[in-house]
Amino acid sequence: MSNVKATTSATFEQDVLQADGPVLVDFWAAWCGPCRMVAPVLDEIQSENPDKITIVKLNVDENPDLAMKYQITSIPAMKVFQNGEVASTIIGAKPKFALEQDLAPYLA
Template sequence: MAKTFNEDNFDAEVLQSSEPVLVDFWAPWCGPCRQLAPVIDQLATEYEGSVKVGKVDTDQNPNLAVKYGIQSIPTVMIFKNGEVVNQMLGNQPKANLQQALDAAKG
């Protein structure tokens, strides 16, 4: 199951993480976000121990959405060593997300 990231824990969980982190920026009213949710949860299980996988509700965490320039959702970002190393807009196939995670694990 994907973690829940918010404005209170984002720095510690994402920016200071020693492992790559996939962050799904989403909102409950977003249809494509709901379609992507099971894929995000699958990735959380498959990559447990090597990559953190979590979600940010942009309605509940507007400051994070502004900070990272989120203008459409879903947006998936992959962070490594506190920096964005990949960004994908829209509902992505699982294979695209896996490829990006594998590259980030390097």
């Protein structure tokens, strides 16, 4: 069972923009192999840091409006939101240690 919940255009504002603390949005699609490779890594990071960061998944095929708004041109793409703003962007599938390095400011 995944520790990462899904968000949609309908719930994005509440799940991400109004959230307390940093939220990593994983922009993905079912047909994307690298997206499926990074998903269990994000699950692990979420389960190890539940009080530091929230991780949500956004299917770009089902929510093209948000993919366009946040200029997602390749996936997997991850954006960290803080106080309703994009604080950082991570492009591409990476191993866990590399993602943890990218997320270090939020996991401290």
